Amino acid sequence: AQSVTQPDIHITVSEGASLELRCNYSYGATPYLFWYVQSPGQGLQLLLKYFSGDTLVQGIKGFEAEFKRSQSSFNLRKPSVHWSDAAEYFCAVNNNAGNMLTFGGGTRLMVKP
């Protein structure tokens, strides 16, 4: 069965600082990977996705993520964080049939002024 681990439950960064959120997955075949963001009281919004090809993928809001097969990781990065980036971030992995998307436990990002 597939699984996703987000080791950091909470992260606090200063506005303007760089950000990296960690995601490790477990899946037997080539994974389909996603990052979502959830603002308080809202649903989830897709930031970016990886299916194949270039291991560095660009998303919305200036985010990017790098797929590293050797480390089973798909870390999310942003070079300069804005106060509006404060939210909860979820990494997810899809099975190859595409019918089961499994989420990690989430990382809550706080941004200091």
Add this chain to the structure above:
Amino acid sequence: NAGVTQTPKFQVLKTGQSMTLQCAQDMNHEYMSWYRQDPGMGLRLIHYSVGAGITDQGEVPNGYNVSRSTTEDFPLRLLSAAPSQTSVYFCASRLEANYGYTFGSGTRLTVV
């Protein structure tokens, strides 16, 4: 384009009551899913559907039923509510297997 619409937004039930959470999408998406979100546990899949007339169980299906009579609608039924079902429920849909999901805004359910 309304996207994914969930109703109600909030609901309080007494233990043992039944109810249906509604989910509708207007994007002609084949894939629809129900998730529950609990603090520290991310989102867990309850049931999913890959098209009208086809449903299957996810990770935590017990106590819930679904049906998919049309492409647009995917209601979630709580048969006999229990306090352990207190959660935020999200419906999501996507066009094909490996597209990103579009999520509804959620239903916050409290069972007392």
